[in-house]
Amino acid sequence: MHPILGTIIQRLLLGIVTLFFVSLIIFSSVEFLPGDFTQAILGQAATEDTVAAFRAELGLDKPAYIRYFDWIGAVAQGDLGYSFSGRSASGVDRSRAVVDLVAPRLGNTLFLAGMAAIVSVPLALVLGITAALYRNSFYDRSVNAVTLTTISFPEFFLAYLLILFFASLWPVFPSLANVNAETELIERIYKCILPALTLTLVIVAHMMRMTRAAIINLLASPYIEMSQLKGLSKAKVIMRHALPNAWAPIATVIAFNLAYLVVGVVVVEVVFVYPGIGQLMVDAVTTRDIPVVQACALIFATTYILLNLTADIIGIVTNPRLLHPR
Amino acid sequence: MTDTPQAYSAAAEVGQIRERRTWMQIAKIELKKAPYSAWFGLIVIAIYLFVAIFAPLLAPHGEAEIFPASFAPWGGDFVFGTDQIGRDIFSRLIYGARNTIGIALATTLLSFAIGGSLGLIAAISGGWLDQLLSRFVDVLMAIPGLIFALMLLTIFGSSILSLIMIIAVLDSTRVFRLTRSVSVSVVVMDYVEAAKLRGEKLGWIMRREILPNIMPPLIAEFGLRFSFVFLTIAALSFLGLGIQPPTADWGSMVRDNASMIQFAKYDLTAALTPMIPAGAIALLTVAVNFVVDWFLHITSGLNDEH
Numbered sequence A: 001m002h003p004i005l006g007t008i009i010q011r012l013l014l015g016i017v018t019l020f021f022v023s024l025i026i027f028s029s030v031e032f033l034p035g036d037f038t039q040a041i042l043g044q045a046a047t048e049d050t051v052a053a054f055r056a057e058l059g060l061d062k063p064a065y066i067r068y069f070d071w072i073g074a075v076a077q078g079d080l081g082y083s084f085s086g087r088s089a090s091g092v093d094r095s096r097a098v099v100d101l102v103a104p105r106l107g108n109t110l111f112l113a114g115m116a117a118i119v120s121v122p123l124a125l126v127l128g129i130t131a132a133l134y135r136n137s138f139y140d141r142s143v144n145a146v147t148l149t150t151i152s153f154p155e156f157f158l159a160y161l162l163i164l165f166f167a168s169l170w171p172v173f174p175s176l177a178n179v180n181a182e183t184e185l186i187e188r189i190y191k192c193i194l195p196a197l198t199l200t201l202v203i204v205a206h207m208m209r210m211t212r213a214a215i216i217n218l219l220a221s222p223y224i225e226m227s228q229l230k231g232l233s234k235a236k237v238i239m240r241h242a243l244p245n246a247w248a249p250i251a252t253v254i255a256f257n258l259a260y261l262v263v264g265v266v267v268v269e270v271v272f273v274y275p276g277i278g279q280l281m282v283d284a285v286t287t288r289d290i291p292v293v294q295a296c297a298l299i300f301a302t303t304y305i306l307l308n309l310t311a312d313i314i315g316i317v318t319n320p321r322l323l324h325p326r
Numbered sequence B: 001m002t003d004t005p006q007a008y009s010a011a012a013e014v015g016q017i018r019e020r021r022t023w024m025q026i027a028k029i030e031l032k033k034a035p036y037s038a039w040f041g042l043i044v045i046a047i048y049l050f051v052a053i054f055a056p057l058l059a060p061h062g063e064a065e066i067f068p069a070s071f072a073p074w075g076g077d078f079v080f081g082t083d084q085i086g087r088d089i090f091s092r093l094i095y096g097a098r099n100t101i102g103i104a105l106a107t108t109l110l111s112f113a114i115g116g117s118l119g120l121i122a123a124i125s126g127g128w129l130d131q132l133l134s135r136f137v138d139v140l141m142a143i144p145g146l147i148f149a150l151m152l153l154t155i156f157g158s159s160i161l162s163l164i165m166i167i168a169v170l171d172s173t174r175v176f177r178l179t180r181s182v183s184v185s186v187v188v189m190d191y192v193e194a195a196k197l198r199g200e201k202l203g204w205i206m207r208r209e210i211l212p213n214i215m216p217p218l219i220a221e222f223g224l225r226f227s228f229v230f231l232t233i234a235a236l237s238f239l240g241l242g243i244q245p246p247t248a249d250w251g252s253m254v255r256d257n258a259s260m261i262q263f264a265k266y267d268l269t270a271a272l273t274p275m276i277p278a279g280a281i282a283l284l285t286v287a288v289n290f291v292v293d294w295f296l297h298i299t300s301g302l303n304d305e306h
Helices: A003-032 A037-042 A048-058 A064-076 A098-133 A138-152 A155-169 A185-191 A193-219 A222-229 A234-271 A277-286 A290-317 B010-018 B023-033 B036-053 B089-125 B127-141 B145-156 B160-187 B190-198 B202-213 B215-238 B250-263 B268-272 B275-305
Strands: none
Touching (some): A003 A064, A003 B127, A037 A048, A098 A138, A098 A277, A098 A290, A138 A193, A138 B275, A155 A193, A155 A234, A155 B250, A155 B268, A155 B275, A222 A234, A234 A277, A234 A290, A234 B145, A277 A290, A277 B145, A290 B145, B036 B089, B036 B275, B089 B215, B089 B250, B089 B275, B145 B215, B160 B202, B190 B202, B202 B215, B215 B275, B250 B268, B250 B275, B268 B275
């Protein structure tokens, strides 16, 4: 077997083990709830029968490990359970399936994150690589200063700055990104411009700095100096010698920042009242709607782990030293 | 030719070198050479600390004192106007400095106490304990911090105590990683071995042999972690899940007054009201980053010379 395949399989197994433990942590969160939370959800007037039925539905009469396997099995089949909201003391159950709540909003969030990623990834790479090549120039220092400042800003500060200038003082873009299923693509993009721009500013700053550091680190290695001393042209040094080794760090940087995007989306969605999964999670936390919180946390964590895993694997696959084993 | 007495004495010079500069003297010399960005950062931090400590003396009105005029304009009795239920924004900003910075500082200290001590123990003892702690931290770090914090806040409810505990535990994973990785190279030094052979206890080895040698990266990390924790708490408060009213706090002040931005065309000062607490958060993180940058520069520079 090719040694590279072995490494990849090892990474995949490690990823699955991590996912297992993460799902275990997310599942066991419900175990820490106070014992009377069924009453808090159903209201003080709940009858004994309603409470008992609700407890049975949650499976609280079964041991925890059986409940875990029931839960994870259902999740694997796309069943995330039923929301806590919409239940009443009289036993009438108007609760909605978590999947129906999450699915349309997940699409919206992916749209927003995708929009930010399409703009920010190429922009950050170009800025980072040029800043590394022209190190300590005026250009490098100004890009550096600007990105260091944007990194220190909280997302909502950037978001409100953009709203202040582009939605209030000079109203060209809407400050509310209230899209729904019927919104046309063009209008959807138009409404998402400010939230996507906020995310782009944050991500570009991080990604550019990491790309710059990775490239500088690479250009300092002896074999690059050797190729320069051989008298190769600058373009050839970069294209033939530096770039093959640079893919791995660049892929890591991109995946890491896309994972960061997943988290950054929460605050931005709340600022622009965008119907995404981040806002759903914040609302669910406020109302202590555990099944929805668990579902959202699981989705966020899985995306995060998968992105990091992808970065790892791209790093292995594109590493020339591993591709040609001796 | 007269015999002039020799002013030079080798012993004196050697003795002079051996004379150690005190901590204060080193600080004074370094401050003289500090760049403008570091000075700016230090002055900003000093002002914030001053405001935070003397908040009750500086604030013209009470923290949760309600006046009949809600959404009052700037100027007059209320420097920055009043909020939606008639509380003086300027006073709440000043009290907010105390609450926001105090809670972030307590959280960072707790996270260093947990992460730092566990990291040192893992590095010193090695073996299965090290493996167990490291793998556990790996799993915790696989969940994005803000999402994990949101999940835990659902369960424990958002009180200040649970906020501090949750963020400190989540943040201590990063402190653990750093402490462990920098102390692993110190643990194998001969003087640590000697201390072990002398029969010193674990606590002594941690405090007296290893800690002084890993201090610079830890102090720099403290600054970075503080600004990270500060931003996380601000974000949670902004989402309405962090510090709860009536306690004044910058994140929730932004949230409460955000709707005033729409009126920028008619009254710019009203639109700037929610930007002030947001800007206060941003300014402090920028200042801390500048100081950390400078500190990293001098500590790594000193290491290069010796």
